[in-house]
Amino acid sequence: MTVTMTSSASDVVLRADALAKTFRIGFFRRRVEAVKNVSLEVRRGEIFGFLGPNGAGKTTTLKMLMGLIFPSAGRAEVLGLPVPSLSAKRRLGYLPESPYFYDYLTPEEFLDFIGALCALPAAERRRRADRLIERVGLDHARGRPLRKFSKGMLQRIGIAQALMADPELVILDEPMTGLDPLGRKEVRDLILELRREGKTIFFSTHILPDVEMTCDRVAIVIGGALRNVGPLGELLSARLLSTEIVLRAPDADPTLSRLLLPAGTRRFVSGDSGVGLELPEPVDVDAFLRAALDAGASVLSVSPRRESLEDLFVREAQASSSPPPDPVPAVRVAS
Amino acid sequence: MTGVGAGAAAIAAIARNTFREAARNKVLYSLLFFAILLIVSALALGELSLNEEVRMTRDLGLFGIDLFSVLIAIFVGVNLLYKELDLKTVYTILPKPIARWQFVVGKWLGMLVTLALQIVVMGLVLALVTVAQDAPIDAGMVKALWLLLVNVTVVTSVAILFSSFSSPFLSGFFSLGVFLVGRSVPDIRLVTARIGGSLGRAVDLASYAVPNLHLFYPSGAIIGARQVSIHGRFVGADYLAMATAYGVGYSLLVLGLAVWIFRRRDFV
Numbered sequence: 001m002t003v004t005m006t007s008s009a010s011d012v013v014l015r016a017d018a019l020a021k022t023f024r025i026g027f028f029r030r031r032v033e034a035v036k037n038v039s040l041e042v043r044r045g046e047i048f049g050f051l052g053p054n055g056a057g058k059t060t061t062l063k064m065l066m067g068l069i070f071p072s073a074g075r076a077e078v079l080g081l082p083v084p085s086l087s088a089k090r091r092l093g094y095l096p097e098s099p100y101f102y103d104y105l106t107p108e109e110f111l112d113f114i115g116a117l118c119a120l121p122a123a124e125r126r127r128r129a130d131r132l133i134e135r136v137g138l139d140h141a142r143g144r145p146l147r148k149f150s151k152g153m154l155q156r157i158g159i160a161q162a163l164m165a166d167p168e169l170v171i172l173d174e175p176m177t178g179l180d181p182l183g184r185k186e187v188r189d190l191i192l193e194l195r196r197e198g199k200t201i202f203f204s205t206h207i208l209p210d211v212e213m214t215c216d217r218v219a220i221v222i223g224g225a226l227r228n229v230g231p232l233g234e235l236l237s238a239r240l241l242s243t244e245i246v247l248r249a250p251d252a253d254p255t256l257s258r259l260l261l262p263a264g265t266r267r268f269v270s271g272d273s274g275v276g277l278e279l280p281e282p283v284d285v286d287a288f289l290r291a292a293l294d295a296g297a298s299v300l301s302v303s304p305r306r307e308s309l310e311d312l313f314v315r316e317a318q319a320s321s322s323p324p325p326d327p328v329p330a331v332r333v334a335s
Numbered sequence: 336m337t338g339v340g341a342g343a344a345a346i347a348a349i350a351r352n353t354f355r356e357a358a359r360n361k362v363l364y365s366l367l368f369f370a371i372l373l374i375v376s377a378l379a380l381g382e383l384s385l386n387e388e389v390r391m392t393r394d395l396g397l398f399g400i401d402l403f404s405v406l407i408a409i410f411v412g413v414n415l416l417y418k419e420l421d422l423k424t425v426y427t428i429l430p431k432p433i434a435r436w437q438f439v440v441g442k443w444l445g446m447l448v449t450l451a452l453q454i455v456v457m458g459l460v461l462a463l464v465t466v467a468q469d470a471p472i473d474a475g476m477v478k479a480l481w482l483l484l485v486n487v488t489v490v491t492s493v494a495i496l497f498s499s500f501s502s503p504f505l506s507g508f509f510s511l512g513v514f515l516v517g518r519s520v521p522d523i524r525l526v527t528a529r530i531g532g533s534l535g536r537a538v539d540l541a542s543y544a545v546p547n548l549h550l551f552y553p554s555g556a557i558i559g560a561r562q563v564s565i566h567g568r569f570v571g572a573d574y575l576a577m578a579t580a581y582g583v584g585y586s587l588l589v590l591g592l593a594v595w596i597f598r599r600r601d602f603v
Binding site: 069 | 341345425
């Protein structure tokens with residue numbers, strides 16, 4: 001599959017071209033293909049979700065982009081600069097998965113250290129550290145060594161360090177992991193805020209609702225291979241999958257028995273003490289509702305159900321048992 | 336700031352952080368405490384000797400500084416890179432605008448500053464003990480301390496090399512082995528000269544791969560047809576320069592090898 005988009009080459013902030021990584025493990029140097037021929041492009045100002053189940057190759061891909069792992073094949077560029085290179089690293093911020101930092105440092109000391117690595121002057125380091133600590137909600141933890149931080153607090157200071165150099169591209173590996181619902185919402189809001197500031201965000205996750213709420217485009221990687229790339233709206237099928245109808249009837253079973261339920265109808269218990277029916281497509285919803293009303297039922301709700309990201313994810317995961325298309329489709333940009 | 340300035344700033348930041356980590360490490364304070372205890376105990380042991388209090392203090396003091404500075408160098412050195420990988424802190428640091436060699440050199444420099452400070456503290460305690468015995472502090476003591484600093488520079492570099500590809504236990508074991516063999520290089524060469532033949536030549540050749548750490552603890556050795564002693568005539572400036580050049584040169588070579596290994600690694 002080829003996804004064609006209209007954007008100029010200068011809009012491309014991150015480009016991975018046929019990245020692959022094969023590890024040799026064990027005494028017999030067994031070959032394990034962790035990443036297979038991954039090509040994608042991330043455009044300026046967008047939030048790009050890199051989706052995949054655990055062990056799909058997301059972190060390995062990100063580590064190749066960060067120069068932590070050397071690709072077995074392929075190449076990558078950040079803002080037109082090859083990675084790994086110091087000039088490319090100066091323009092991006094990175095949060096590793098389940099980050100662990102120097103636990104003897106306080107947040108101020110840690111951010112100052114990161115700022116020094118980015119060659120920021122001392123006064124600027126202090127100013128940015130101060131602002132970022134406040135921005136990620138760690139004001140109350142100033143002066144406290146990182147060893148006393150909870151997992152969520154470490155995630156926040158991790159995001160702060162990724163932003164210390166005021167990068168154009170922010171790469172986050174599983175940024176919502178370990179956060180409670182409130183923390184996840186705060187990180188989502190922060191990601192959206194960063195986009196409003198003109199930054200590009202590329203993040204990996206397996207938490208689908210976060211992707212649906214934030215991402216402009218997604219790439220799905222399964223078994224080390226890229227299965228799909230594109231805007232969510234284009235990837236999700238617009239086709240109606242089923243219609244969920246919730247009825248209330250004084251005597252539910254006799255009422256339902258008078259209705260001619262289409263084959264494959266699924267019953268479920270609705271929270272509002274109604275009876276839920278999921279009618280598979282194709283179905284004449286109008287005719288069904290008329291029949292239900294005639295049978296003495298009242299209609300509480302009618303919800304058409306289209307494909308969700310979870311459906312797409314499951315579909316791709318199931319399809320991955322068959323070999324992926326070869327070569328893996330690249331996102332082509334028409335200039 | 337870009338280019339050389341940025342690189343130097345990044346190395347300095349890593350060195351500063353390494354020093355700060357050591358400064359907050361309680362184990363190092365324990366080792367320092369025992370070293371100081373050993374030096375101060377020379378006061379009591381000196382009382383047991385007959386008119387040899389100062390000699391006892393100097394010998395025991397320098398032995399303590401040598402022993403504990405090497406132990407600290409090995410203990411911290413073998414963990415220097417391994418800990419960064421084990422705790423995954425390297426995943427946060429290396430994606431920053433810093434080259435891998437700058438990271439290793441920064442860690443090495445931070446470690447050397449830590450060791451230098453420890454030797455200065457232990458040296459000051461030794462000086463105080465010496466003064467307490469109404470004995471003078473001469474240049475020989477300062478030269479001896481300088482040589483011990485060069486000694487731990489070499490040992491630290493060897494420990495970093497091992498830690499770039501091995502576990503702390505094995506690295507510590509190998510580093511200690513290199514230290515013991517390195518201190519015995521003149522004896523090894525003496526033995527190989529007596530053995531002779533191809534075996535003697537092979538062992539003699541192999542001894543050049545090991546750092547000659549005896550150079551940094553010369554008291555009692557015959558150098559230039561005369562015996563040098565910390566209690567009498569110690570080594571001159573030319574020896575000091577030669578030993579320093581050898582130690583720094585060997586350290587840089589070993590550090591270069593550590594960088595070469597570290598640059599090729601995948602941080603999975």
